[in-house]
Structures are given as structure tokens and as C-alpha cells.
Amino acid sequence: MSKEDDFILQIKANEKIIHKVIGLYVYHDEDKKDLYQEILLQAWKSFPIFKGTSKFSTWLYKVSLNTVLSFKRRDKPVEVLEYEFMSRADNLEDKKELYEVLYYLIKQLDEVDRMLMTLHLDGYKNFEISEITGMNTNHVNVKIHRIKQTIVERFKLATNGNL
């Protein structure tokens, strides 16, 4: 199997990571397309030096996060999202809606907190999050605890206490 085929296979198996990261940080459609291409390009450029000491998914997460956080992007205001959310917040029943609300609340966090929460929800242990982000493990512990508290408070506010 050629290097390119191997790369494409790995990317196809882990593509949702790229889309998840882009979806969390980018609103503008043109930026989403640009970033998707950019992440693939950065991953491809770094692929020859990927030695497999970590899982490909973890490495791709790092590349995606790094690319998104260092990309010069256009920003779109989130007022529209807020309106859509508020109109549905009182009537949350199924898991899909709850997931959407959670996703929305995570998108309201600042960029670093978003990264931490996403990695946490994807099942990464705090020491793994520390390795990916470069943050001190204690710092990760404290931050995740605080972010969870923030999300719960905002959820209560948005649903008038319905949690």
C-alpha cells in the first residue's frame, strides 16, 4: 500500500474528528472549506514523520486543533444560533435535542475551554488531554471541573431550571 493510500484510509476512518473540530470553531462556510483542506494538507505534510507512538486519531486531533487555532479566520456572530436555541430550550425531550443543546453550550465557551471539553467528552483522560494540549495536568483537572459547572449553570439558565 502506498503512503498516500495509507494516509487516505486513515483519514477516512477518522474524518469525523476533523469535522467535529471545524464545526466547533468555525461558522463561516468558506472558512469551513478552507480549514478542511488546510487540516488535510497539514496532516499530509506531517504524515511522513508520524511514527505511530500515539494513536492516529489522537495525532489527527492535535493536527486539527493546532490548524484551527492558528488559522486566520473570518468570524460570524452567533446571535442567530442563540435565537434558534432559545426558542427550543423549553421543549427538550429527546437525546438528540439534548446533545444539540450541549453542543451549542460548548460552542459558547472560549476556544481553549471548547478544546478541553471536546476532548473530555470524547473519552480522553486528563493526562492524555494534558499531552495533547500542552497544559499542566492539574490545570486540566481544574479547568474541566470549572467548565462543567459553567455549562450546568448556563443550561439551567436557558431551560429555566429544567435539568
Place this chain on the structure above:
Amino acid sequence: MNAITSESRSAIHKIKGLLIIKSYWALGFIILFTLLMFLSRESPQAVVAVGIINFIYVIGFFFINLVSKRINADFSESDNVLQSLQLNARIIKRVFRFEYFVFAFNTLLIILCSMFWARLVTGNTFNNLLQDSQFLTLAILMCLILVPSAYLFSKYLNKKAFGPYLDKLNDNINKLQGVEMIKDIIK
């Protein structure tokens, strides 16, 4: 998978591109100065004056290209997000400092070249000009006003183009380093 053969659109790549464009500006000046040398061929001292500055531009052209080629923010497997962001920030700041220097130095060269050339082609000599206090005062004044202005203007242009981006980058770096947590504690 066309992405893997496409060009990067990252901030670092854009800055590299802008640096290469600046090197072509240097090339433009080289052509202009070569033309000036030809036009002032009757005045050897004018040719020498412009020639020296032209030579500096030639070195500058190759040096800018070399600096641009050496910019490398490729992601290494062992790098974490914080290290990569810090590398990006360091590269950008270094390139910008280099640009400010080039812009200011370029302004200095143009001032000196144009002032000396304009007088040398009309029959003056270097010795006369170096003894002409009015000429020297004017040259020094122009340099003192325009060179720092060029430096500040270059800073302003970069701040306009990349200011919010760099602020965000530094903000994220501080958050990853835990600077905000320390600030919260000491408040």
C-alpha cells in the same frame, strides 16, 4: 484528497507569501536603480552611488528569499497544541521584526540614493556634498523623520492585517499556559 496537493492557506503561509512579494519589490527597485545608473552614465560618481545602493538591494533580494524559505511551522508528532501555537507566534513576530527593519532600511536607502543622485548628476562631487552643511542637514533631517515613520507605518500595516489574529493567538497561548488561572488566584 485534492487538498494534499493544494497550497496552504495558513497565516504562516500568507506571511511567507507577503515576504516573497516584498522581495519582488526589491527586484523592482534593482531594475529602477539599474536604469538610473544607465541614465547617469555621464557622471561616474552618481553611477557609483546608485551602484552601491543597487548592490545592497541585490543582497536584500536574496536574503529576503532565504528568510522566507527558512520559515517552517510544520507540525511535528511530539508537538502539543501549546508548543505549535508558540512556534507560530514566534515565527510571526520574528518575521514582522525583520520586515520593520527592511522597511525602515529601504526608506533610508531611497532617501540617500535620491538626494545624492539628484545632486551628483548635475555635476556635484561627493566631497562637495559632504562639505555642504545645508545638504547634510537636510539629509539627516529627512532620515530622522522618514525612517522612524516608515518603521511605524510598517508596524501599523501589520497590526491592521494581523493584529486581531495575533491577539487571539497570544490569548490562547496564555490560557494554555495557565496565565489566566494565576491572575484569578492573585486577584
